[in-house]
Amino acid sequence: MGKLLNIKSVRKETDSIAYVFVDGKFIASASAAKKDLAKLEAAKIALDTLAPLLPPTSMRPSITDMQLRAKQKLNELCQNKKWPKPEYSIAEESGPAHGKRFVCSVKITIEEEEGGFLLRNGCEKSKLKDAENSAASMMLRTLLLP
The missing domain is CATH 3.30.160.20 (Double Stranded RNA Binding Domain)
Incomplete structure (x- = not known):
């Protein structure tokens, strides 16, 4: 967890x-x-x-399926745990208009009354959708890996 x-x-x-x-x-x-x-x-x-x-990247297990559909899997996990839907935002945006790069973050509120939440950034990507998926993948790693 x-x-x-x-x-x-x-x-x-x-x-x-x-x-x-x-x-x-x-x-x-x-x-x-x-x-x-x-x-x-x-x-x-x-x-x-x-x-x-954190352990070095080479020591972490490969989670290719989780990376492919990370947003969907994170939504399912939040639904199962009765948490609000994950909130995605652009953490960084760089590059010229024709070559934008994005880093997205995802936030999950765990305890609404106490303000507790988890926040993770993903890796830089050229597509916003991929950046959100990367953030979701990082969040899943945080939640599911020891």
Whole structure:
């Protein structure tokens, strides 16, 4: 099963401070003038902190079927667990108009009343649909792999 991610924010004078917790353990914090920016920065710092703890790609099992229909499988998983539908957004967009590249993120709310959610970015892709599928695949890996 995946980890429970919780981002809490507080307002201090003119700044918002966001704190990232994974399974109740403090991982990172960041501050910014706007709450959403503080949360985003704290999440980026948390990902940078946690990335070295992941096993090398060569040690992870191949999940080709999961990668092919990841969005569909993630929707089914959320439905089975009675979670809201996954929310996809563009995390990064780069390149000229004729050669756009996208990185998408997917967010799953786990505990609505407490603000707990899981957030994963996918890999950069040339098609938005493929970028969303990549994010869904990463989320499935988080949820299903030990």
